[in-house]
Amino acid sequence: MTSVxxxxxxxxxxxxxxxxxxxxxxxELIFKNNEIGKLYIINDEIFRLVIQPKGKEELPSVPFSCxxxxxxxxxxxxxxKLLITEETFIIRNQRYSLRIQKKPALIxxxxxxxNHYRMKQKQPLLFQDNCTxxxxxxxxxxxxxxxxxxxxxxxxxxxxxQIKNTNLTGLGAVACPINLxxxxxxxxxxxxxxxxxxxxxxxxxxSYSSIMHFCDIFDNFYILGDNxxxxxxxxxxxxxxxxxxPKFALNLGYISDLSSKKVDDTSDIAIHKQNWLTAIxxxxxxxxxxxxxxxxxxxxxxxxxxxxxxSTKNLSDYNINFGSxxxxxxxxxxxxxxxMNNTDNLTIIDNLRNMHNQLDHQNQRIWLMTNNGWAGIHxxxxxxxxxxxxxxxxxxxxxxSFLGLSLSGQPNFGNALDGEYxxxxxxxxxxxxxxxIFTPLxxxxxxxxxxxxxxxxxxxxxxxxxxxxxxxxxxxxYYLYNLLKQAQDGFPMIRPLCFNFPRETYNYTTRVNKxxxxxxxxxxxxxxxxxxxxxxxxxxxxxxxxxxxxVWIDPxxxxxxxxxxxxxxxxxxxxxxxxxxxxxSIIPNNLRDANIFPCNQETxxxxxxxxxxxxxxxxxxxxxxxxxxxxxxxxxxxxxxxxGDFDKLDLQQPTYLTIxxxxxxxxxxxxxxxxxxxxxxxxxxDTLDDQTSGFSYIANFxxxxxxxxxxxxxxxxxxxxxxxxxxxxxxxxxxxNNFTYCNxxxxxxxxxxxxxxxxxxxxxxxxVTSKSMTVHWSNIPTPINDHLTADIELNGIIHTNISGNIFxxxxxxxxxxxxxxxxxxxxxxxxxxxxxxxGKTNPDPLEYAVKxxxxxxxxxxxxxxxxxxxxxxxxxSEWLSKEKITTNNPLVLTINFDQIYxxxxxxxxxxxxxxxGHILKIRIAISKDGLNYSEWSAPYDWNDDAKNKxxxxxxxVAKSIKLHITDAVDGVVSGKELLFFKAK
Numbered sequence: 001m002t003s004v005x006x007x008x009x010x011x012x013x014x015x016x017x018x019x020x021x022x023x024x025x026x027x028e029l030i031f032k033n034n035e036i037g038k039l040y041i042i043n044d045e046i047f048r049l050v051i052q053p054k055g056k057e058e059l060p061s062v063p064f065s066c067x068x069x070x071x072x073x074x075x076x077x078x079x080x081k082l083l084i085t086e087e088t089f090i091i092r093n094q095r096y097s098l099r100i101q102k103k104p105a106l107i108x109x110x111x112x113x114x115n116h117y118r119m120k121q122k123q124p125l126l127f128q129d130n131c132t133x134x135x136x137x138x139x140x141x142x143x144x145x146x147x148x149x150x151x152x153x154x155x156x157x158x159x160x161x162q163i164k165n166t167n168l169t170g171l172g173a174v175a176c177p178i179n180l181x182x183x184x185x186x187x188x189x190x191x192x193x194x195x196x197x198x199x200x201x202x203x204x205x206x207s208y209s210s211i212m213h214f215c216d217i218f219d220n221f222y223i224l225g226d227n228x229x230x231x232x233x234x235x236x237x238x239x240x241x242x243x244x245x246p247k248f249a250l251n252l253g254y255i256s257d258l259s260s261k262k263v264d265d266t267s268d269i270a271i272h273k274q275n276w277l278t279a280i281x282x283x284x285x286x287x288x289x290x291x292x293x294x295x296x297x298x299x300x301x302x303x304x305x306x307x308x309x310x311s312t313k314n315l316s317d318y319n320i321n322f323g324s325x326x327x328x329x330x331x332x333x334x335x336x337x338x339x340m341n342n343t344d345n346l347t348i349i350d351n352l353r354n355m356h357n358q359l360d361h362q363n364q365r366i367w368l369m370t371n372n373g374w375a376g377i378h379x380x381x382x383x384x385x386x387x388x389x390x391x392x393x394x395x396x397x398x399x400x401s402f403l404g405l406s407l408s409g410q411p412n413f414g415n416a417l418d419g420e421y422x423x424x425x426x427x428x429x430x431x432x433x434x435x436x437i438f439t440p441l442x443x444x445x446x447x448x449x450x451x452x453x454x455x456x457x458x459x460x461x462x463x464x465x466x467x468x469x470x471x472x473x474x475x476x477x478y479y480l481y482n483l484l485k486q487a488q489d490g491f492p493m494i495r496p497l498c499f500n501f502p503r504e505t506y507n508y509t510t511r512v513n514k515x516x517x518x519x520x521x522x523x524x525x526x527x528x529x530x531x532x533x534x535x536x537x538x539x540x541x542x543x544x545x546x547x548x549x550x551v552w553i554d555p556x557x558x559x560x561x562x563x564x565x566x567x568x569x570x571x572x573x574x575x576x577x578x579x580x581x582x583x584x585s586i587i588p589n590n591l592r593d594a595n596i597f598p599c600n601q602e603t604x605x606x607x608x609x610x611x612x613x614x615x616x617x618x619x620x621x622x623x624x625x626x627x628x629x630x631x632x633x634x635x636x637x638x639x640x641x642x643x644g645d646f647d648k649l650d651l652q653q654p655t656y657l658t659i660x661x662x663x664x665x666x667x668x669x670x671x672x673x674x675x676x677x678x679x680x681x682x683x684x685x686d687t688l689d690d691q692t693s694g695f696s697y698i699a700n701f702x703x704x705x706x707x708x709x710x711x712x713x714x715x716x717x718x719x720x721x722x723x724x725x726x727x728x729x730x731x732x733x734x735x736x737n738n739f740t741y742c743n744x745x746x747x748x749x750x751x752x753x754x755x756x757x758x759x760x761x762x763x764x765x766x767x768v769t770s771k772s773m774t775v776h777w778s779n780i781p782t783p784i785n786d787h788l789t790a791d792i793e794l795n796g797i798i799h800t801n802i803s804g805n806i807f808x809x810x811x812x813x814x815x816x817x818x819x820x821x822x823x824x825x826x827x828x829x830x831x832x833x834x835x836x837x838x839g840k841t842n843p844d845p846l847e848y849a850v851k852x853x854x855x856x857x858x859x860x861x862x863x864x865x866x867x868x869x870x871x872x873x874x875x876x877s878e879w880l881s882k883e884k885i886t887t888n889n890p891l892v893l894t895i896n897f898d899q900i901y902x903x904x905x906x907x908x909x910x911x912x913x914x915x916x917g918h919i920l921k922i923r924i925a926i927s928k929d930g931l932n933y934s935e936w937s938a939p940y941d942w943n944d945d946a947k948n949k950x951x952x953x954x955x956x957v958a959k960s961i962k963l964h965i966t967d968a969v970d971g972v973v974s975g976k977e978l979l980f981f982k983a984k
Contacts, residue, residue, distance in 0.1 A: 014124040078467035147176035154404035163197035169387040170876030188223040233490035240379035247611030251295030253443035269533035352380035382412035386420020411487035414441025421913035434577040435526035458589040501546040521585035525578040537571035552580035558714040637741040663666040744827040755831035770814035814844040859883040884971035903953040917974025
C-alpha cells in the first residue's frame with residue numbers, strides 16, 4: 001500500500017476499540033492502546049471524527065480551521081443512538097449507521113435506506129511519524145473526484161494525486177490543491193488539516209484507496225449525499241458557500257502589470273501614479289477601439305506591495321470617472337492578485353480571509369482572485385491561472401483542470417486566453433478563445449513576454465471570429481449568471497458528462513475528458529489539436545453525445561444528432577466550435593425570456609437580481625418558473641408569475657418565448673390567469689415587437705446571429721410575445737396542438753440484410769501505439785457502397801460517421817485490451833455486425849524510462865526553476881540555469897542511475913514558453929562505474945525550436961552519463977524534461 005515511510009520511521013495501526021461513550025455533545029472512543037477519539041454528529045449527513053494517537057495529550061486546536069462548523073449540532077446528536085453488538089459499536093441516526101468494528105478497529109458507513117455501504121475502511125488507521133493514512137476499500141465501479149486543480153485529469157481512479165501546491169500549471173502540475181475528494185459510492189471526505197497529502201486512488205492496487213496527510217492527528221469530515229450536487233452542497237454547509245460573483249465579472253477582463261510600464265526610474269510618487277493611470281486609460285481605450293470593451297481590469301498583477309484596501313477604491317474611482325461604459329457601471333469592487341508562491345496552505349487562506357474582512361463592510365459583492373488554494377478557497381476567492389499559450393496540449397490540460405476544480409467545490413475560475421507566456425500560434429489562439437467563451441471567467445493576461453495577448457493580436461480574419469464569440473458571450477451572460485447562482489447549491493457551471501449523465505459508465509473514462517457540459521443545456525467539445533483535412537477544416541474525432549434517448553442540436557447550423565453515439569471525422573471551419581444543445585433545454589435570456597427546445601417534461605427556474613450588491617442575501621431577488629411538457633404531440637408551456645423583487649425590477653416587462661419546432665403551428669391557445677388571450681400572427685420578429693401580444697413563425701432562424709456571416713442556420717422557431725401589467729401577478733399558459741420537434745431524427749438504426757458486412761476487418765499491427773490503433777477493412781465495390789460509412793463498436797461504445805476503409809482510434813488507454821467489431825451504414829440502415837476482434841495498446845513509453853536518477857550541474861540554477869525539474873517526469877515544470885555558459889566553461893550535467901542500464905535512447909524536451917535556454921550544441925560521455933567517462937559522440941547540433949530532441953543510445957551500457965552543453969540560446973540552458981529509456 002502507498003507508504004511514505006523512511007527505513008527508521010515508526011508505524012502504528014489504530015488499536016482495537018474497547019469502549020464508546022455518549023457524552024454531552026460527542027461520542028468518546030477509547031482504544032486498547034489508549035488512543036482517544038471523538039465523533040461529532042454535525043447533521044444527518046455529516047460526521048466529524050478526530051483521533052489522537054497514543055502520546056498526544058489533547059485534541060488538536062484548529063483556530064483557523066477551513067471549516068465553519070466543527071462541533072455536533074445538538075438536535076442531530078441527541079437523536080442519534082448508540083447500539084452495541086458482540087463485534088461492533090453502531091452509532092445510528094435517521095438514515096445512516098456509522099459502524100466501528102471492535103477488532104480490528106475498522107470504520108464503515110452503512111445506508112439503512114438503500115441497504116448498502118457508502119464507505120468501508122480496508123485496514124485500521126495508520127499513524128506514522130508526522131503522517132496519518134486511511135485505507136479504504138475500492139469497488140470496481142467506484143470513481144473518485146475532487147482534490148482541486150490536478151492538471152491532466154479530473155477522474156482519479158487508478159491515479160495518485162498530490163494535495164500540494166506545485167506553483168505550476170500544465171500537465172502534471174497541481175495549481176490549486178483542495179483537501180477534499182468524493183466517491184460515486186455516495187460519500188466525500190474532507191481532511192481538516194493544513195498539511196499536504198498524497199491520495200492514491202488505486203494506482204498501487206485497484207482494491208483500495210490510500211488517503212495520507214503529513215500530520216500526526218486524524219481529523220476527518222465524512223460527508224454523505226445521493227449525488228454529486230448534494231455532496232458539494234453538504235461540503236458548503238461546513239465550509240461556506242462559494243462566492244456569488246457580480247454580473248460584470250462574466251464579461252471580458254484584462255490582467256497585466258501596468259504599474260511599471262510607464263514609470264521608468266522616476267521616484268516622484270505623483271508622477272508614478274499619473275503614469276500608471278495613463279497606462280490603464282490607454283489600455284481601456286485600445287480595447288474599446290477594437291470593439292472588445294473591458295468590464296474589469298487588474299493593472300498591478302504580481303505586485304509585491306502589501307494589500308491596501310484603498311487601491312481598490314482608487315481603481316473604482318478611476319473606472320467611474322475615466323473608464324469605458326462597462327467599467328463605469330460596475331461601481332466599487334475589489335480584485336486582488338496575491339503573490340502566493342511558496343506560501344503555506346494556512347497563510348493562503350488566512351491572507352484571503354483578512355482581505356475579505358477588510359472589504360466586508362461594503363454592500364457590493366467581494367471578488368478576490370488568487371492562483372492556488374486549499375479547502376475553503378471558494379468562500380473567499382476565484383481561482384485564476386496564466387499558463388503557457390500556443391500549445392495544443394495546454395488546452396486539453398486546462399479542460400480537465402477546470403472540471404477538477406468544479407468537482408472540488410470551486411465553481412469560479414478561469415485561465416488566461418492563449419496563456420500568460422508563450423503563444424504565437426494563431427490557430428491555437430483562436431480555438432482557445434472559442435471554448436473559454438463558455439467558462440466562468442474570461443480574460444487576457446498580458447505583459448509576460450514579447451507576444452501580445454489580446455483578442456486582436458492576429459490578423460483581421462481571426463479578430464473578426466473572436467469578436468463574434470465575444471458578442472456571443474454577451475448574449476449568454478444571463479444564462480451564465482443563472483449558472484453562477486446554481487453553483488451556490490452544488491451545481492457547478494462546468495461539469496463533466498458523468499455529472500449530468502451518471503448512469504453511463506463511459507462518461508467516467510478518459511475518453512470523454514476533453515468535453516464538458518455548461519449547465520444542463522450545452523455540451524462543449526473543444527478543438528484540442530491541429531488536425532485538418534485537405535480543405536483546411538479541423539477534424540474532430542470522438543465527440544461523444546450522451547443518452548440514446550436524447551437529440552443534440554448544433555446551434556450554429558441546426559443539424560441534429562442522436563445521442564448515445566461517438567461521432568468521428570466531423571469537420572469544422574475555423575469559426576465553428578463543436579457546441580451542442582440538449583433537446584429539452586430551457587435556456588434563459590432574461591427573467592421573462594427563454595429559448596425552449598421541447599422534449600418530454602422540463603422545468604427551469606429563471607433567476608435575477610441587481611447583479612452587483614449583496615442584497616440577494618436579504619431576499620432581494622426574483623425568480624420565474626417555466627414548465628414545458630410535450631406529450632402526444634401536445635406542447636403545454638406554463639410561465640408562472642414572477643416571485644420576489646429587487647431594485648429596478650421592471651414589473652411591466654413583456655414575456656418572450658422562442659420555441660424551436662419542426663413546422664408552423666396549427667393553432668396556439670394562450671391564457672393569462674386562465675383567461676384566453678388573442679395572439680396575432682406577424683410575419684417577422686420586428687413586427688411582433690410592435691404588437692401587444694402575438695407570435696411569429698420563422699424558418700431558417702439564426703439562434704446566434706453573431707455568426708450569420710458564416711452560416712445559414714435551419715432552425716424553425718415560434719417567437720411568442722405576452723404582455724403583462726404586472727409580472728408578479730400574471731400566470732401564462734400556452735398550448736400548441738399537433739406539435740413536433742426533432743421528429744425527423746431517427747434515433748435508432750434499422751438492420752437491413754441487404755447491406756453487406758465489411759470484410760477483412762483487422763487491426764494493423766505496426767500501427768498500434770500506447771494511445772491509438774488503426775483498423776482496416778474492405779467492401780465489395782457496388783454503387784451503393786460508394787456512399788457507405790462505417791460504425792465501429794469499441795468496448796461497447798459505437799463510433800459512427802467513419803468514411804473510407806481505414807481509421808485510427810485515438811485517445812485510448814495504454815496497455816489496455818479492446819474488443820472491436822464493425823458494420824456498414826447507409827443513412828439510418830445498417831448491416832449486421834462483424835465478428836469481434838481484439839487488440840491491445842502498447843504500454844506507456846514512460847514505463848521504460850529510467851526512474852531513479854540523480855542529477856547535478858557545474859553551474860547554478862534559478863531558484864524558481866531548479867535542476868530537479870529536469871528529471872521529475874512532470875511536463876509542467878521547467879529547469880533554467882542561472883549562470884551563463886562560456887567557451888571555457890560549458891555547462892556539464894552529470895546523470896547518475898541507480899544501477900547499470902542497457903539504454904535505447906535519450907529524449908530532451910525543450911522549454912516551450914519561449915526559446916530561452918534551448919540547447920544548440922551538446923556532446924555525450926558514458927561511464928559504466930560512475931567514475932571513469934569516455935567520449936561517446938561528436939557534438940550534436942540542434943535546431944532552435946520546441947520539438948523533442950532524440951539521441952539514439954542503442955547498445956549503450958551505462959551507470960552514469962555526462963552531457964557537455966557548449967551552446968544555447970541567450971547563453972543560459974533550459975529544459976522541461978530529460979528522459980533516458982531502457983532497452984526493451
